[in-house]
Amino acid sequence: MGAVARAVLWTAVAAHLLLVEYLFVRYGQGKNSLLTAGKFCGLHLASVMMLQLVLVARLPWLDRRIGMDRLTVWHRWIGFGLVWTLTLHFTFIVAGYADLAALSPWDTFLSLAGVTASLLGMVAAAIIVVVASISVRYVRRRLPYEAWHALHLLIYVALGIGLVHQAMEGTTFDSTGATAYWWAVWALVLAALLTGRVVLPLWRNLYHRFRVAAVVPESDDVVSVHVTGRHLDRLPARAGQFFIWRFPGHHGWWRANPFSLSAAPNGRSLRLTAKAVGRGSAGLRAVPVGSRVFAEGPYGAFTTIHQSRPASLLIAGGVGVTPIRALLEEPGGPTTVLYRVHTAADAVLLPELRALAKARGAQLHVLTGRTGAGDPPNVPFAPANLAAAIPDIVRRDVFVCGPPAMTDAVVHSLRALGVPRRQVHAEKFSLA
Structure with a gap:
């Protein structure tokens, strides 16, 4: 299911980009080569923004098959590409008009800032740069989630301003059909965003x-x-x-x-x-x-609808046990649970896990101690230790949720052991 969803998404993106580039070659040339390059970057800047919105639209069809954690990671990395495309668009546009008017880049910038459409584009660009800056890992980790989330919403302000900027410029395609296609795609993207982020949540809360x-x-x-x-x-x-x-x-x-x-x-x-x-x-x-x-x-796609083997291994770290505990209620084949905590006192919901494991006939192991401590070092998720604890691990679906460092270590070990990717279902608790 996930492979099909990824194929559909990226095929749609590639088809859109190819069509836009074809339309640009036929109907979108600028007044000089620099402005042509600037317009080309501008079209791709807007296309990247469309993709960004689709990735965070929380469309049920994509979310259940790919997962919000993976869609969010794609959104984050593509976002930095958005900033570089924006920089190229701005640079080529200023250089192109400077060449046309025989002015310095600074004088050209000031002249463009006096034009409403250009000024709106500059304001949108500034907001995007600010949002990208607070999304850098160093900054993001030092902001409370609530503060980061509130500041990140400024991207919608930039979106609105950017759309007005595009509508006022209105010179990218010298073709009615090409222009109609462009705005039709924007309409579909915005409809998807509003449906997933506004209409569906409001309806569900009013109903339930x-x-x-x-x-x-x-x-x-x-x-x-x-x-x-x-x-x-x-x-x-x-x-x-x-x-x-x-x-x-x-x-x-x-x-x-x-x-x-x-x-x-x-x-x-x-x-x-x-x-x-x-x-x-x-x-x-x-x-x-x-x-x-x-x-x-x-x-989230962290569910048993993606399970491909009868047997499963559930691995939890800290409070990441919450979705694992829920998954343990699902009926299924042979199941083993590994619960990683520093001490037994940190094992949240342990009595419930024990009762569920007994009712299902599942095996439950609580792994305590600090990683790397002792002699030999305590490394429960090293490939050799995982293979010793679960001899048939390559024939199981593995669900792992916990702190990012632990999840990464488990996934790395599973790959080293040859567990097929389609059998590995990981969710980093920093997002879930």
Whole structure:
């Protein structure tokens, strides 16, 4: 399923780019070679922006097959390509007009800034650069999730300004048909974005009317929130997926956090379990019972619909156990669970895991200790150790969720052991 979705997505992108380049060669030449290059980069800049919007539109068909974590990674890396394309577009346009008017680049820049359409393009470009700057890993890790998310929304302001800039310029294609195609694609992209990000979440929340049913402390820094609502049996949620949660009467509309379901949906309630790592998650313990909940989702491809083998291995790290615990409720073949924590006291939901493992006849192993400590070093996810613990690992589907470093280490070991990629399902808990 995932391979088909990726093929459809990238085939559509390639077909669009080829058609745009053909139309540009026929109908889009500039007044000199520099302006032609600038317009060429501008078309690709807009096409990259279209792709960026599709990747974050949260379209159910793509999300269930590829997963929001992977779509988000693609969005992030393509975003830096967007900045470089933007830089080339700006540079060629200024150089082209400077050549036409026999002015210096600085004087040309000031002259263009006096034209409304050009000024709007400059403002949109400045916003994109700011958003890209806060998305650099060094900066992103030092910003609270809520602050980063709020600043990142400025990209929609840049989108609106950029569309007005394109409409006012209106000189890329000297062809009615080519222009109609261009704006038709934009209309489809914007419709997909509005459907996935606005229409579907609003409809689901109006229909289901989510409310807090209970707040249960699991430990000193971990809490579970039970959410109920109407017709939850019609909500297309599966074990392993996550929602983006808002508690407007308690946190405000602007604060949203992605938390996995920590129990399989049963048609009557949903449960999230979170560790206090930020203001949003730390405040969940004080959410009043009966308060409103705004939930966007379900999202994620970390589900058993992608399982290809009867046997499975579930690997969790820290609070990344929440989707693993939900997956353990799903019926299936032979199952082994490896739960990695520093100490047994850090093993959240361990009694539930033990009860579920006993009911399913699954094996559960809690792996404690600090990685690298002791002699020999404690490296439970080294290839040799994984192979010794799970001799038939290459004949199992492996689901792994935890901190990024742990997830990367497990995936690397699975590749070294020859586990086929289609049997490896990984979700980094920093996103899920």
